[in-house]
Structures are given as structure tokens and as C-alpha cells.
Amino acid sequence: DIQMIQSPSSLSASVGDRVTITCRASQSVIYSLNWYKQKPGKAPHLLIYSASTLQSGVPSRFSGSGAETDFTLTISSLQPEDFAIYYCQQSYSLPLTFGGGTKVEIK
Amino acid sequence: QVQLVESGGGVVRPGRSLRLSCAASGFNFNTSSLHWVRQAPGKGLEWVASLSSDVTAVYYADSVKGRFTIFRDNSHNTLYLQMDRLRPDDTAMYFCARATFFGAINFFDYWGQGMLVTVSS
Numbered sequence: 001d002i003q004m005i006q007s008p009s010s011l012s013a014s015v016g017d018r019v020t021i022t023c024r025a026s027q028s029v030i031y032s033l034n035w036y037k038q039k040p041g042k043a044p045h046l047l048i049y050s051a052s053t054l055q056s057g058v059p060s061r062f063s064g065s066g067a068e069t070d071f072t073l074t075i076s077s078l079q080p081e082d083f084a085i086y087y088c089q090q091s092y093s094l095p096l097t098f099g100g101g102t103k104v105e106i107k
Numbered sequence: 108q109v110q111l112v113e114s115g116g117g118v119v120r121p122g123r124s125l126r127l128s129c130a131a132s133g134f135n136f137n138t139s140s141l142h143w144v145r146q147a148p149g150k151g152l153e154w155v156a157s158l159s160s161d162v163t164a165v166y167y168a169d170s171v172k173g174r175f176t177i178f179r180d181n182s183h184n185t186l187y188l189q190m191d192r193l194r195p196d197d198t199a200m201y202f203c204a205r206a207t208f209f210g211a212i213n214f215f216d217y218w219g220q221g222m223l224v225t226v227s228s
Contacts, residue, residue: 034214036152043202043218044152050212087152091213095168096142096154 002026002090006099012107019075021102023088028068032092035064035073038085109133109217111203116222119193129186129203129219136184140206143177143188145199156188193226
């Protein structure tokens with residue numbers, strides 16, 4: 001199974017800050033890496049697929065980069081609605097696996 | 108618009124069975140790959156099972172293999188998860204999700220609201 005390790009597990013930031021979350025795969029997933037955002041009590045929703053492609057309707061302050069084993073999700077200017085938990089997920093091979101999540105909290 | 112609505116959750120004793128349903132609308136159900144993903148209370152996301160549009164490809168996480176069965180009724184646009192021999196560690200919010208494929212790339216682009224399953228004596 002491919003293990004996905006996210007860091008940090010949590011962070012505190014202020015509105016307007018630039019935030020970076022990293023995701024490392026235990027083996028290469030090429031570009032098969034997706035990012036999701038989840039608010040408390042809600043279903044996750046897709047932000048970025050194929051490492052860097054922004055899902056339709058997602059604000060442009062979100063961006064993704066990386067390949068093989070190392071990936072990054074960046075929020076260029078944190079907004080109040082961005083405080084949530086973010087998960088990476090590899091879709092390269094079964095079983096599909098998620099990172100442990102990064103909780104973005106208000107400083 | 109696309110909707111996935113789960114039902115069938117609840118409290119069940121260990122060793123018993125439960126069936127979840129996921130009613131879909133707003134997209135071509137017959138050509139869609141569908142999955143179940145779960146989230147234990149306060150924990151992260153765990154993929155559970157997947158079923159291709161033509162039902163030829165069925166896959167399960169090791170944690171549920173032999174106990175859970177994913178199936179679909181294309182005539183009623185409904186996905187199911189039959190859960191047998193339930194254990195306390197199956198307690199979780201269960202989400203159904205649609206997967207979209209672009210070549211070798213795939214991702215969950217729509218999710219249901221989730222249905223809580225609690226396994227407890």
C-alpha cells in the first residue's frame with residue numbers, strides 16, 4: 001500500500017497569510033495526487049486533481065505542485081472560509097489512500 | 108445538479124448487518140465509477156470499496172474484504188454497501204463518492220453528505 005504523509009498535521013495562520021501544506025508518498029504516484037478540503041460535519045470536496053489542476057469553481061488562490069513522491073498545496077492568501085482540514089489522496093494504485101490531514105486554524 | 112444522498116445508517120450491535128444506500132441524480136449514473144469512503148469519529152478518510160460502471164471491476168480495502176459488498180442498481184440510480192459481521196472499528200461516517208477519470212487520472216468529484224454507522228453493544 002502507498003502511504004501518504006502530510007505535514008504539518010496542524011497549523012495556525014492569519015487571514016491573508018500564505019499557507020503551504022506538503023504531502024509525501026511512500027513511492028512514486030507520478031501525478032496521481034488529489035487535494036480535498038473538509039469543513040467540520042461536512043463531506044470533503046475536491047480542490048485540485050492530477051497534482052496541479054484546479055477543479056472548476058475553486059478559487060485561484062489555491063494551487064498545487066509536485067510529482068512522483070513530493071507534493072504541495074498552497075493557499076496564496078488565506079481567507080476566513082479556508083479554515084478547514086485538508087487531505088491529499090493518491091489515485092495511482094489500489095488501495096486508494098489519503099494523507100492524515102492538515103488542520104488549518106485561525107491564529 | 109449532481110446529488111448523492113446516503114441512507115440506511117444507524118446503531119447496530121457487533122456481528123450484525125446493515126445496508127447503506129446512496130441515491131444518485133443529476134449525472135449519468137450508468138457510466139460512473141462509484142466508491143464508498145469512511146471516516147471514523149475524529150479521524151481521517153479511509154477508502155472502503157469501489158465499483159466500476161459495468162460492475163466488472165470491484166475492489167475492497169483489506170479491512171472490509173469478505174465482510175462488505177458493494178453493488179449497484181442502475182435501473183434505480185442507487186449504490187449500495189452491504190455490511191456484514193460488523194465490528195466496533197467499523198464505526199464511522201460513510202460517504203458515497205463518484206469518481207471521474209481523465210485517462211490515467213481519477214479523483215472523487217462529488218460526495219454524498221455522509222451517513223453515520225455506529226457499531227456498539
